[in-house]
Amino acid sequence: MPDVDHVANGRPAEGRQRLRCDVLVIGSGAGGLSAAVTAAHLGMKVVVLEKADVFGGTTAYSGGWLWVPNAPHAIAAGRGEDVDGPKTYLRHILGNAYDSGMIEGYLEAAPRMLDFFERETEVHFNPGSGVPDFYGNVPGAATGWRSVVAAPYDGRLLGGLLGRLRRPIAETTLMGMGIAAGQDMRMFLSATRSLSAFTYVSRRLVKHFRDLLFHGQPVQLMNGNALVARLLRSAVDAGVELRTGAAVCELLRDGQRVVGAAFTSGEIRHDIVAGHGVVLATGGFPHDERRLREQLPHVRSGTPHRSAAPETNSGDGIRLAEAAGGHVSGRMAQAAAYAPVSLVPRTDGSVGRFPHLVERGKPGIIAVMASGRRFVDEGGPYYDYVREMIAATPEGEPAVSWLICDHRFIRRYGLGAVKPFPIPMGRWLRNGYLTRAATVPKLASRCGIDPTGLQRTIDDFNRHAARGDDPAFHRGTTPYQRVQGDPDHKPNPCLAPIVDGPFYAVRIVPGSLGTFSGIVTDVDARVLDGEGQPIPGLYAAGNDMNSIMGGYYPSGGITLGPAMTFGFLAAESIARDAAEHQDHGSKENAV
Structure with a gap:
């Protein structure tokens, strides 16, 4: 690994605490945690830094849905499809914004990503068998089996991490209890009209209040909360180091290569050297007022934009990427x-x-x-x-x-x-x-x-x-x-x-x-510079990465599906790059 004293953009790092890892992930939503878990399973030492005092980002507020045609769940149920179906659908929705390389790379990798998490981790999903695409009158649209949702999770299995999990938006819950889309919500809406629904809801409420009494917070985790909890459990099981209250202020470089980051925790500044790669996954810019004015015409016209994403998602990852030579797409149909x-x-x-x-x-x-x-x-x-x-x-x-x-x-x-x-x-x-x-x-x-x-x-x-x-x-x-x-x-x-x-x-x-407009990457989630060349050592996932949907919203789950997939692909790319450098070094030593 490079020496931290020589990589802080040419400035000495005297007096700073010095930390080391193989992969540094900045942000703890689905994109960041999927990269962290995958990298750890590939044998790398991983650290996750989260600016907020809780883990989960926008994912913890979400419905926990992923749009993944030909998911293992669909294949197992005999509901697989020719890949031309989703490609046709997306071509009609995205038009000129259809990027065949990114879309087809996603359609190939997303089922593989799900298979990895289902087999190797605590992350599990239920199929959205009856969840249609948004635009049913468009060729290639499906009436179901292209979505999966995070399976509910018992928060007690998180141990002490449960108190560091971002809770859902309070007003979307029932007295703090999350309600899942589909059958769960139908039961709640029918509780005064059906005995079976009343019984179901009564049992859920009794368990909820018992959990509050004995644990001080809800433990029946649903939706995006369940997804983050499962990813956190998997990260801990894989040996990932997780830190909250760590605000990254600078990327460290050795020439053009990104080799780590400087962050503050309390009043202490740390340098952390990442020997193989840094993944940006800080949730886009939904609360960066300057960039909102640049990207959203209604904000320039005087109408405030009120994002439901966490207020800590203020564009940090995008600014870090730009400082390292990356750039943000200005060609989205809509930036949010x-x-x-x-x-x-x-x-x-x-x-x-x-x-x-x-x-x-x-x-x-x-x-x-x-x-x-x-x-x-x-x-x-x-x-x-x-x-x-x-x-x-x-x-x-x-x-x-x-x-x-x-x-x-x-x-x-x-x-x-x-x-x-x-x-x-x-x-x-x-x-x-x-x-x-x-x-x-x-x-x-x-x-x-x-x-x-x-x-x-x-x-x-x-x-x-x-x-x-x-x-x-x-x-x-x-x-x-x-x-x-x-x-x-x-x-x-x-x-x-x-x-x-x-x-x-x-x-x-x-x-x-959240936001769609983000850092331009390739299909391996490598951040690209203005000439379209990868910036060595730097990756992006989640809403920090430019949306592969071109600023359109063709179906539910088109944010979390790519977030987890490109986090997964970033980790695979980092591992390949590390192996190639190791092989190259071994050959040089042999010579």
């Missing part, structure tokens, strides 16, 4: 993974960010602009909601919309942070998060919406929704939309009139689940 967000007042004075991913597809809700007019298929992909909201905003005005529903809807499905019956909604009315009125015009006036426009929109919507039709936006006509709806509601699971007062509204602003 858009999602509609509502701002949630909290008792401690902070403001939460609730991502609206689920209830928009249920029957009996619409989204409107200040004019009172609809602008989007409410049950469609969350990415489209924000994109269309921004497009519908008059020039010079802030981008904002409202989700509107009636009393039947909010008590049946909830609305954002407001939970369904029997959970009270009083505090949300008192703190201003939720607006209520006896009539549609009064609700409009309280929200700043045109009353005549909103009444006209609802009257028109109701007339068609009663028959299960939506001539304006064709809601409920694709498999994804129908899965998002209520299968017990007929004739269209996504449509019902809004008629039972009082009426309710929640204000929606542009947000995201």
